[in-house]
Amino acid sequence: MQNVIQFPYVASPTQPVAHYIRLGESGYQKLANLHAAGRLPATRVVVDASRLKHQKELVASLKAKGAEVVLDTKVAELSGVERFEGYARHAPWAELGGGKPLTPNHFDPVAAHDIFGMIARFAGEHGVDAVLAPTHFVGDPTYTGWFKVDQASCRALRGALDREGGAHIAIDYPLIAPHTSLNDDALRSEFLAGLGDLPYDNLWVRASGFGNDAGPLTTKRFLVAMAGLHNLGKPIIADYLGGLVGQASLAFGVVSGISHGVGEKERFDAHSWHKPAAKNDNGSFGRATRIFVAGIDRSVTINELELMANAKGGRRLVTCCDRACCAHGLKDTINDPRQHAAYQNFKMIAELAAVPDQNREQHFLNGRTSEVARQAWQVKNLRFDIDDAAARKIDVAQFTKRLVDHSKQMGKMLQSLEDLHESRGRGAPRARPIAMRHANQGKGKAGSQ
Structure with missing residues (x-):
């Protein structure tokens, strides 16, 4: 290399x-x-x-x-x-x-x-x-x-x-x-x-x-x-x-x-x-609205989110509990999924940016990555109401398999990133910081830093 x-x-x-x-x-x-x-x-x-x-x-x-x-x-x-x-x-x-x-x-x-x-x-x-x-x-x-x-x-x-x-x-x-x-x-x-x-x-x-x-x-x-x-x-x-x-x-x-x-x-x-x-000849009018579930780093349809929320213990795992984001919880998330996605993304990036450079890897592994792996494991154990799933036209077996597969992948992701962290060691080189640019300030030609 x-x-x-x-x-x-x-x-x-x-x-x-x-x-x-x-x-x-x-x-x-x-x-x-x-x-x-x-x-x-x-x-x-x-x-x-x-x-x-x-x-x-x-x-x-x-x-x-x-x-x-x-x-x-x-x-x-x-x-x-x-x-x-x-x-x-x-x-x-x-x-x-x-x-x-x-x-x-x-x-x-x-x-x-x-x-x-x-x-x-x-x-x-x-x-x-x-x-x-x-x-x-x-x-x-x-x-x-x-x-x-x-x-x-x-x-x-x-x-x-x-x-x-x-x-x-x-x-x-x-x-x-x-x-x-x-x-x-x-x-x-x-x-x-x-x-x-x-x-x-x-x-x-x-x-x-x-x-x-x-x-x-x-x-x-x-x-x-x-x-x-x-x-x-x-x-x-x-x-x-x-x-x-x-x-x-x-x-x-x-x-x-x-x-x-x-x-x-x-x-x-x-x-x-x-x-x-x-050619799209299936009569589709666009893909179903998907909602970002921050806790498991996955997007799901509205029907899937509601099915998970209705399961015993599911609401606390998959609904937005941040009142600064969704004041009325699940209802607000469903009504404005883009606002929810925007808030969660900006929040996570801001939290990471506040951590000193040399501590970011460990912070990310101990925090965000571990939390996603743990919560994905809990979500895949949810037991769904068969009638509720049928009413929402969701195949429980297929949906559960997807959640199980996702849980396994998040567990392996944590292990893989931990291994990379150990092999890189503290003080590994980092990409060059980037500066803000504003054309109306006339700071000079591209290529200058």
């Missing part, structure tokens, strides 16, 4: 963690309502170029309160056969494809259509603080040259921003890759070599096939892989990552921050992006 550089602490033994909230493609009005009610204390947000025109008021209000705003160009989605006809098609540069996915030719820095100029002008017009460089899924089996294209695109975007009056707007680089490639020392070395001299501030890692539901071994390997990227000397953001796995990444100091949505966008998978989108 490569040697990992340990960066000196610049201020105190307790460095902040970056917590980015993706405003998403739909449901952002609910987030706007939470913000208006003072229930969305986001200090860093990611906005999609495809939806920004609908979110201008919310973004302006967040910026007025000092939030950092990062623009996602949605270029990766626009270049995928499965994704380009989704919400991403509303990004201004989607028209360059003429109704088809963008190709490598669209990212030629000397092309007549000037996609980089379009992005730079859009970023300037909307006053964002940083732009995610227009990169692609490097695991695309139909084109293996995206990484070189993306390196050139990062440089071209820096030039376009400077020409269009956006020298103060930073660039962050999204490395979108299969999680297995990040585990490979040789491939990781290629990434390090290609990313070393590009003009960007922070590295965003979006690991395909990985997320909040990752198993113990996969999680452990991801944490080791992220530590292997520290030689870049850049802060690292784990994108599309939430839950216990995201918190573990922060606690172990292998990343500088995480990015996810509120109750969504906590895992990522691009393995089928090169295929036509599957």
